[in-house]
Amino acid sequence: MAHVFNCQICGSTFEASRVDAVQCSQACRQSAFRARQAVVSAHNAAAADLLRRQTAALSAGADPVALAAIAREAETLFADV
Numbered sequence: 001m002a003h004v005f006n007c008q009i010c011g012s013t014f015e016a017s018r019v020d021a022v023q024c025s026q027a028c029r030q031s032a033f034r035a036r037q038a039v040v041s042a043h044n045a046a047a048a049d050l051l052r053r054q055t056a057a058l059s060a061g062a063d064p065v066a067l068a069a070i071a072r073e074a075e076t077l078f079a080d081v
């Protein structure tokens, strides 16, 4: 039995036999994949930046205020992984 969906990427209506389809075509699946990759890349860049700042704060005498701020940012950054 076919199910009707709205494509997550282009918004067009399409039918699929599976119950969890989200994209209408290979092109839209590719777009979704690239969008996910961009999110992962941004997340990795933010994590690397936090690590650099933590290392700098530790090298500069372990400023507890700076380290606490970095720890809070890390919790936020990794909360949705």
Ligand SMILES: [Zn+2]
Pocket (backbone or CB within 6 Å): 007, 008, 009, 010, 011, 012, 023, 024, 025, 028
């Ligand atoms: Zn589409």
